[in-house]
Amino acid sequence: MAGLVASVSGGWSGIVRRRRYWSMFGIFAIVLFFGYSLFILSTEYDRVSKIINYLKPNKNNAEADNSNNSTEPLDPFLEQLRAKYKPSLHRIDNSTFVTVEGYTYKVNDTNHYFTEPLGKRLLILDADSRLETEPGHMLGPPPLTHEDIKRGTAGMMNHFLYAMIHGYDYRLVKSPKDPNRHGTWSKVPLIREALKTHDFVVFLDSDANFQYYNLPYEWLLNLWGVNGDTLAAMPEDPNSPVNQDSNGWVLWNTGFVTAQQSERTQDMFNRWDNCPSGERYKECKHWAFDWAHEQAAFGAFVRYEYEIGKDLVSISCMDGNGARYIADKKCGGVFVSHHWGDKDQTIKQLYNKLDGQSVEDLHRYFHDNQQTFYVNAEKHTYPIKDLTI
Secondary structure, eight states: HHHHHHHHHHHHHHHHHHHHHHHHHHHHHHHHHHHHHHHHHHHHHHHHHHHHHSSSSSTTTTTTOOSOOSSSSSOHHHHHHHHHGGGGGOOOOEEEEEOOTTEEEOOTTTTTOSOOOOOOEEEEEEHHHHSOTTTTTTTOOOOOOTTTTHHHHHHHHHHHHHHHHOOOOEEEEEEEOOTTTTTTGHHHHHHHHHHHOOOOEEOOOEEESSOOOTSSSSHHHHHHOOOOOEEEEEEBBOGGGBOOTTTTTTTTTEEEEEEEEEEHHHHHHHHHHHHGGGOOGGGGGGGGGTHHHHHHHHHHHGGGGSOBBBTEEEEEOOHHHHOTTTOOTTBBBEEEEOOOOOHHHHHHHHHHHSOOOHHHHHHHEEEEEEEEHHHEEEOSSSOOOOOOO
């Protein structure tokens, strides 16, 4: 009997130990399951948040307009302008586009991130510290004639027209002069500040031109693989030793910058803007005045801290730099031409697509609405902060 009791007691103890083991295993499995579930949920939340952020306007921009189909009545000039270009507008969801050269471009099937117009959530930005009010300049009095127009004005008129056709926002900023660095550096803080009120900012030098007025920028973003993860996109320079960093990596041209608002984008532009201080990048100080200024600083230091293809998108020189007439046939400026070799081309291209009266009417519309399209920031001091663009 004692043996039987001992046997039963020992068996019962084994059962209890096994139950404890399985209980502990069960608790561990539950913890593991919930931990994995939280990871999946956080990942999905991040993905969905990016989609939602794309669909909603920038929270700081109360006047953001998500489409060209605003319920507010259009200015008669804008209504007539958009009606003129509407029949030829390329659809955002159209996968292909054939250029005048006969090149066929196709959006990758996985890159159709933008499906609706961004409207005023996208800003086309021009900036210069040398803006004048004399005839022929953007701020000059109407009429803007072919005889008077300046090269930089022609480039800005191209940008302004493109923005008006597609319902994007537009700003011309008179930037303040900084005695501690070259004037081209001003674009960096201005883009950063503009991102505080817009979801996307597209900055162009005044010698850069949009080549197709009928091609929405959302289509180009899809073509180049820009999505919710992208902080910025820039085109490559012609690949020659003078345009390479110390590692032989070709520089990206900062005369054409596309940036998307996020906390990480703000941080990146802060790093870029502070580069010549030498605090983060000790060897960056000389780029304050040495050519290629902010372009060299970004290429030599800032871009190395981010993932290429995800955080930063490199646009081919063929698509977004140079022009069809330059010697390097890999830099044709198919969608955005940059006329650093012949700045008079901005005037020629403007009048190749518009007659003189249309140029005068467009400039008069800008002049009559300067309170909306122009920001005089010349009295601001560096570092620029809290500038509403």
